[in-house]
Amino acid sequence: MSDSLDTLLANQKVWHCRETPGVANEQAVPSGYAKLDRKLPQAGWPRGTLIEVLTNETGIGELRLLMPALAGLAATELGTIVWVGAPYQPYAPALQQWGVEARRVLLIQPETVADALWATAEALSSPGVLAVLGWLPQLNIRDSRRLQLAAASGRSLAFVFRPAQARQQTSAASLRLALQAGSRGTEIDLFKVRGARPCRIGDYEGSQAQGIYLQPSQATMSASTGVPQASAFSPTDALPQLPG
Amino acid sequence: MRSRRSFFRPWKPGESLPLPLEPVVPTPVPVKTTGKTPGRSPSPAKHRVLWLAAQFPALTWEAHQRDSVLPEFTALTQEVRGQHTVEACSMAAANAGVRTGMTMAAALALVPSLTLQVLRPEVVEEALQGIALLAERFTSQVVILPPNQVLLEVGASLRLFGSWQALATQFLDACRERGFNAQHAVATTPQAAEWLALSSPGTSAVDAEQLRQVLHDVSLCTLNWPLDTLQQFESMGVRTLGECRRLPRSGFARRFGPARLLLLDRAYGVMPDPRPTFRVPERFAAELELSDEIDRSDLLVEAATLLVERLSRFLRTRQWVAQEVELRFYPLLGPMSGFVIRPAEAGQSASHWIDLIQIRLERWRLPAPAIVVGLYSDRFEPASGDVARLRFENGPVPARQSRAYSTLVERLQARLGANAVRVVRAVADARPEYAMRSYPVGSPEPVLAVAGSSPWQCLGRYPSVNNVQLARPLWLRSIPMAFSALPDALGRICLQSEVERIESGWWDGRDMTRDYYHASTESGARVWVFRERGVAQPGWYLQGYFG
Numbered sequence: 001m002s003d004s005l006d007t008l009l010a011n012q013k014v015w016h017c018r019e020t021p022g023v024a025n026e027q028a029v030p031s032g033y034a035k036l037d038r039k040l041p042q043a044g045w046p047r048g049t050l051i052e053v054l055t056n057e058t059g060i061g062e063l064r065l066l067m068p069a070l071a072g073l074a075a076t077e078l079g080t081i082v083w084v085g086a087p088y089q090p091y092a093p094a095l096q097q098w099g100v101e102a103r104r105v106l107l108i109q110p111e112t113v114a115d116a117l118w119a120t121a122e123a124l125s126s127p128g129v130l131a132v133l134g135w136l137p138q139l140n141i142r143d144s145r146r147l148q149l150a151a152a153s154g155r156s157l158a159f160v161f162r163p164a165q166a167r168q169q170t171s172a173a174s175l176r177l178a179l180q181a182g183s184r185g186t187e188i189d190l191f192k193v194r195g196a197r198p199c200r201i202g203d204y205e206g207s208q209a210q211g212i213y214l215q216p217s218q219a220t221m222s223a224s225t226g227v228p229q230a231s232a233f234s235p236t237d238a239l240p241q242l243p244g
Numbered sequence: 245m246r247s248r249r250s251f252f253r254p255w256k257p258g259e260s261l262p263l264p265l266e267p268v269v270p271t272p273v274p275v276k277t278t279g280k281t282p283g284r285s286p287s288p289a290k291h292r293v294l295w296l297a298a299q300f301p302a303l304t305w306e307a308h309q310r311d312s313v314l315p316e317f318t319a320l321t322q323e324v325r326g327q328h329t330v331e332a333c334s335m336a337a338a339n340a341g342v343r344t345g346m347t348m349a350a351a352l353a354l355v356p357s358l359t360l361q362v363l364r365p366e367v368v369e370e371a372l373q374g375i376a377l378l379a380e381r382f383t384s385q386v387v388i389l390p391p392n393q394v395l396l397e398v399g400a401s402l403r404l405f406g407s408w409q410a411l412a413t414q415f416l417d418a419c420r421e422r423g424f425n426a427q428h429a430v431a432t433t434p435q436a437a438e439w440l441a442l443s444s445p446g447t448s449a450v451d452a453e454q455l456r457q458v459l460h461d462v463s464l465c466t467l468n469w470p471l472d473t474l475q476q477f478e479s480m481g482v483r484t485l486g487e488c489r490r491l492p493r494s495g496f497a498r499r500f501g502p503a504r505l506l507l508l509d510r511a512y513g514v515m516p517d518p519r520p521t522f523r524v525p526e527r528f529a530a531e532l533e534l535s536d537e538i539d540r541s542d543l544l545v546e547a548a549t550l551l552v553e554r555l556s557r558f559l560r561t562r563q564w565v566a567q568e569v570e571l572r573f574y575p576l577l578g579p580m581s582g583f584v585i586r587p588a589e590a591g592q593s594a595s596h597w598i599d600l601i602q603i604r605l606e607r608w609r610l611p612a613p614a615i616v617v618g619l620y621s622d623r624f625e626p627a628s629g630d631v632a633r634l635r636f637e638n639g640p641v642p643a644r645q646s647r648a649y650s651t652l653v654e655r656l657q658a659r660l661g662a663n664a665v666r667v668v669r670a671v672a673d674a675r676p677e678y679a680m681r682s683y684p685v686g687s688p689e690p691v692l693a694v695a696g697s698s699p700w701q702c703l704g705r706y707p708s709v710n711n712v713q714l715a716r717p718l719w720l721r722s723i724p725m726a727f728s729a730l731p732d733a734l735g736r737i738c739l740q741s742e743v744e745r746i747e748s749g750w751w752d753g754r755d756m757t758r759d760y761y762h763a764s765t766e767s768g769a770r771v772w773v774f775r776e777r778g779v780a781q782p783g784w785y786l787q788g789y790f791g
Contacts, residue, residue: 057767057768057769058719058769058789058791059717059719059765059769059770059771059789059790059791060767060768060769060770061770061790061791062791063718063719063791064718064790064791067718067791079649080649080652082652087719088719088720088721088788088789089680089682089719089720089721089722090668090718090719090720091676091679091680091716091717091718091719091720091788092668092669092670092671092679092680092681092682093670093679093680093716094715094716094717094718094720094791095668095670095718096670097714097715097716098718102667102668102669102670102680103667103669105667105668106652106653106665106666106667106685107665107666107667107668107682108656108660108664108665108666109660109664109666110660110664111660111664115659115660118659119656119659119660122652122655122656123652123656126648126651126652127648128647128648128649128651128652129648129652181767181768181769182768183768185768186768
């Protein structure tokens with residue numbers, strides 16, 4: 001092949017609309033959400049490549065998105081799930097409820113950005129790791145390429161959490177998605193997908209999420225406390241008026 | 245014919261073990277010497293076996309005193325069944341009336357200025373090992389008898405020291421110089437020497453006749469036998485070893501067990517008494533002198549590599565792995581510096597150690613250029629290859645993490661520090677804050693309320709309606725946040741579930757009475773909130789996010 005074509009292909013600005021051979025051999029991990037699996041190129045989260053999740057909010061489904069895949073992976077394979085620089089304390093009973101054994105989880109709390117990056121790359125290239133969840137607010141293109149290389153050297157699931165503003169920056173990740181919460185569930189914006197078209201998925205949890213929360217109409221008044229269920233209140237002004 | 249029949253007599257259950265009723269004295273087998281093997285060395289000259297027992301009555305106190313400077317009035321305490329009692333104390337405290345076995349409160353009532361320190365068994369153990377090392381100067385056969393005795397076979401050393409008295413004096417003086425006071429006894433059997441040092445210090449029994457005479461009057465109370473056994477002897481009118489020996493052997497074995505009979509036989513030298521000999525702990529130390537003072541980490545790694553290769557050879561010949569190594573850098577002037585590397589799993593291979601040293605050196609700031617690099621290790625364990633366990637073996641398979649896992653943990657800990665690499669465990673506790681523990685990898689696992697499997701059951705791939713109430717948030721705020729302190733950006737909150745009331749913890753003073761709800765914020769986040777109960781102005785708090 002000519003040198004000029006190689007240079008062109010090596011340029012990250014050129015979008016490759018086919019699966020790269022190295023990735024195609026890796027089997028993907030089903031995400032557990034039917035809507036999402038239909039849109040992902042290998043019908044699941046690709047292994048051995050960097051996946052970026054962009055969100056500014058906590059609690060909108062950024063972890064629920066990964067939990068079925070992590071549980072499925074942990075149930076079938078041996079290995080550790082490494083969390084680097086998590087913003088809050090991952091809660092062991094909840095992990096257990098989702099089917100991820102707490103003893104499979106390794107928490108790393110680095111003090112500096114450089115250490116967090118190093119620890120993420122280290123975990124990605126270790127053979128005994130099933131998945132890496134890294135919270136890396138600052139990540140330039142060189143660092144993301146370094147992580148992509150580390151991810152490609154192993155076969156773990158590599159998730160990197162970044163703020164929504166990072167969407168404007170270039171990244172070496174082969175899959176990038178932004179989460180946006182709305183009144184009707186959380187929407188996934190798959191804006192970079194290697195091997196498939198970018199698309200949006202509204203309310204990715206769909207009917208699966210209906211199970212976990214009662215509909216407002218089903219909620220009842222609790223007789224013992226007199227606290228109205230499923231009522232809206234504002235934490236700042238409405239609270240004192242609630243009957244105690 | 246008769247002997248054969250008795251040999252084949254079946255042993256019936258319930259019958260006591262067929263023990264020789266008369267002590268069996270091994271008859272010496274004459275050594276046949278043939279002229280055909282002239283090169284064979286003759287059997288070593290038989291020397292008289294003589295055991296010196298040294299008993300250190302105040303070893304606990306002396307060891308602690310040697311280890312650190314203690315105030316005049318000090319007592320060492322130990323926790324026994326939840327109560328702290330005095331185990332040892334200083335002379336001044338003893339004169340004031342403090343005794344072993346006293347409770348802490350009683351001792352403090354006697355001497356209000358008493359300093360209390362927790363007894364450290366490892367200090368005492370180390371002191372006894374030090375004494376054994378000292379004893380190696382006098383004989384090649386030393387036996388340690390915890391907690392506070394040492395046995396020396398001195399018969400073989402008599403020619404060098406002249407007499408056992410001279411040897412004993414030298415040994416006890418050397419001990420006294422190091423702050424350990426001993427009482428001693430000498431006998432032809434180790435068991436007799438052990439008892440005599442306890443019951444009548446200073447006695448010696450250098451032949452069988454003398455041994456019988458001195459042992460005759462040894463009180464049974466000296467022996468470490470259970471109280472009810474001693475009372476049984478007392479009721480039979482038996483108080484000393486001599487009286488004990490006069491009892492019929494078969495009856496003695498039936499009543500008090502064949503093991504005690506054997507013990508007596510060993511003390512009297514009728515039965516052989518093999519003892520495990522103390523072995524000097526091995527230690528690896530290697531130093532490398534550099535041609536020039538260096539502080540560049542890559543050159544230091546090269547120097548360390550040479551040393552690690554020596555360590556690796558040392559370990560390989562002994563089939564050992566090292567639990568930790570210490571690397572030290574000596575400058576031309578000034579104090580030395582260094583660090584200890586303690587990996588998650590003991591290792592043997594050189595590359596393993598070099599890797600860890602390299603990571604550590606990258607972040608290590610050498611105070612001054614080094615001229616000598618040293619590598620030391622004295623904690624080893626036998627190497628165990630990766631052996632697959634047999635399938636049909638019962639019992640839980642030990643939780644052994646894979647090699648890849650421990651390598652990763654070691655590398656992370658080497659750079660980020662042990663505290664930054666943590667594991668989590670779920671605990672059976674209704675209170676959300678206490679339902680989880682998080683601790684550094686490698687630190688001892690905390691005792692969980694429920695041992696074994698985790699108390700938190702898997703709710704399925706996606707929690708269903710039936711167990712909505714029990715679903716826990718993936719993110720927890722270990723300190724709940726009051727809504728009044730939250731930024732307005734959270735907006736209005738909508739309760740989404742029925743109440744889950746948690747009332748627990750009245751027994752440990754951290755009780756909580758709370759009503760928990762699942763809720764959603766205006767921005768679409770799912771949160772776990774609670775309201776306090778039983779207080780005048782119940783507040784709302786944010787406990788976690790459902791992730």
